Amino acid sequence: MKLPRASWARAAxxxxxxxxxxxxxxxxVVEFYGSAGYRVVSVTDHNKVTSVSHSRVATITGTEIEVGSEKAACRYHVVILGLSEAPPQDARQSIEDLLYWSRENGCFAFIAHPYWSMLSGHDLVTVKGYHGIEVYNHGCEVEISRGYSGPHxxxxxxxxxxxxxxxxxxxxxxxxxxxxxxxxxxxxELDPSSVLKALMEGxxxxxxGVAVKSFEFSESLARVKTDGILAMKxxxxxxxxxxxxxxxxxxLALSERNVETELWEDGFxxxxxxxxxxxxxxxGRFTELEVRGALPVKKFLRLELIGDADRAAWLNPVKV
Ligand SMILES: [Zn+2]
Ligand SMILES: [Zn+2]
Structure with a gap:
């Protein structure tokens, strides 16, 4: 995985x-994000598709649907992007029906705030056909400190x-x-179909808050350029x-004997x-960080880049 090919466009x-x-x-809503520098916005009202357009911001149609499953104790909230009308009632009977409808209609679907919803990691395994999950939901974090769903x-x-x-x-x-x-x-391009295609392709x-200029990673190399991070997970x-x-x-350099260290003015x-x-x-922060060698990975690899306590970036996983 090596990105970007074109350039980054910020999206809500x-x-x-x-x-x-x-x-x-x-x-x-669109003007609010447009004036903050965002170039893509989706208004995802509950149970409906809100149509809106803007001269400078690309708008993607979207909705958020709450739905249950026989296999899960808690209900799922699913955000669906790229639809022309709200899913019909018979597609909202279960999450399986909803994700099937979403896939049949060529939409991009992701599971909203798993931690806030009290879903378990297992609840994300029993359903198939969604494209992503919210690893971070800011509203859930400032509301009840349950915005982070990395473990799920x-x-x-x-x-x-x-x-x-x-x-x-x-x-x-x-x-x-x-x-x-x-x-x-x-x-x-910043039109709805190009944006949806890029989302589908990850x-x-x-x-x-962490700005990533570029990244590249595989089983034997991880290289990132950022605006400054304290750690890479x-x-x-x-x-x-x-x-x-x-x-x-x-x-590590100070305490372990089997560690070779070279220091220079602006790095090591x-x-x-x-x-x-x-x-x-x-x-005191990494603006460039490169790891070479056989990375200790199995099944998948993803990187989290930590700026401060409340500032991070999450890169999409690759299968290994
Ligand atoms: Zn919502
Ligand atoms: Zn929700």
Whole structure:
């Protein structure tokens, strides 16, 4: 996986307007994001498709549907993008029916806020046919501290259900619950069909503040360029993975005998075991980080880039 091919366009893919329970009317929702530099917006009101257009912002039709399943104790919220009308009643009987309808209609579907919904990782494995999950939902985080669903995602990835990770606002008030989670899309053009195609192909990353200039990763190489991160988390199947922070690498270099370290003015190289980690530092943060060697991975590989406590980026997984 190597991105971007074109350039990043910021997108808000889960928002609510006065057409359901949001505070701004649809035009003002799009204008709100447009003036904050977003180039793609989807208004995803509950149970309906709100049509809205804008001269500078690409708008993608969307909706959010709440639906149950015989196999799960809690109900799912599903965001569906790229539909022309709301799913009919007979497609809303169960999540299986809804995802089947979504797939038949060529839509992009993702499971909203699994942690907020109290879904388990297993609940993400028993249903098939969705494209992604919300790894970060800003509204759920500021509301009840349940915005992060990384462990749910990893459980599903570990158990054979592959999907992408999205960050969203799920904004209703457009005060503290907005501009906190988004995706950066690498679309060829900024029209709805090109944006949907890029989403389906996983050509995007999720962010709550870390800007990723480029990334490339496989089983033997992980290379990122960012605006500055304190750590890179390598997440993989079962109990595989790695944690590479500025602090930990410095400690490792000082405390372990079998670690080779080279330091220079704005970076360092640390070699231990099968891995060689090379970082370029600015103000104590990695702006470039490269890991070479056999990465400790199994089944899948994804990277989380940590800026501060509430600032991160999530790259989409690859199968290994
Ligand atoms: Zn919801
Ligand atoms: Zn919502």
């Amino acid at each position: 893919l889960h928002t609510h307007s006065t057409c359901s329970d949001g505070r701004l009317d649809p035009e003002r 995602w990893d459980y599903a990835l570990s158990n054979g259900t592959f999907s992408y990770g999205l960050a969203v606002d799920d904004a209703h008030r457009y005060t503290v619950d907005a501009l906190g989670g988004w995706v950066e899309i690498d679309a060829d 050509r995007f990353y999720a962010s709550s 390598v997440l993989s199947g079962d109990t595989r993975g790695a944690y590479l922070s500025v602090k930990m690498l410095k400690q 190289r640390v070699t231990f075991g099968q891995l060689r980690v090379e970082g370029k530092l600015e103000n």
